[in-house]
Amino acid sequence: MVVDHDGPASYVNSGTFGTSGDQINAADFGIGGFEMVDEVDLSSDGVNALQVVLGATVAGATNLQPSPTATGAPGPAVTTAVLHWYTTPSSATEVANGVSLSGKFVRLRIRGV
Numbered sequence: 064m065v066v067d068h069d070g071p072a073s074y075v076n077s078g079t080f081g082t083s084g085d086q087i088n089a090a091d092f093g094i095g096g097f098e099m100v101d102e103v104d105l106s107s108d109g110v111n112a113l114q115v116v117l118g119a120t121v122a123g124a125t126n127l128q129p130s131p132t133a134t135g136a137p138g139p140a141v142t143t144a145v146l147h148w149y150t151t152p153s154s155a156t157e158v159a160n161g162v163s164l165s166g167k168f169v170r171l172r173i174r175g176v
Contacts, residue, residue, distance in 0.1 A: 064155025064173050076157055084145035086121045094175030096140025103170040114150045119145040142176045
C-alpha cells in the first residue's frame with residue numbers, strides 16, 4: 064500500500080538515535096505487522112529525507128532491522144517502525160527536538176501482513 068504520513072507536530076530528537084524519531088504502528092494502517100516500510104520520495108515540500116528503522120520504538124526497544132533469513136528473504140514482520148526525519152536530502156542532520164513538521168507529509172510504501 065502507498066500512504067501519505069503527516070509529519071509530527073513536535074518531532075522527538077533526544078540526542079540519541081535509539082530514542083529519537085517519529086514512531087509508526089502497523090495497527091494504525093490496519094495491518095498486523097510491517098514487512099517493509101520505504102520512503103517513496105522526499106517530504107511534500109522537497110526538503111526532508113527519511114531513514115526508516117523497522118522494529119524500532121522511540122523507547123529504544125530495538126532499533127535494529129530484523130535479520131534476513133539464510134535464503135535472503137525478509138525477516139519476520141514487526142509491529143512498529145521509527146521514521147528519522149532529516150533536514151536535507153543528504154540525511155546529514157536529524158531534525159531538532161520540538162520542530163513542527165505538521166505542515167508536510169511523506170509518502171510511504173508499506174508491505175504488511
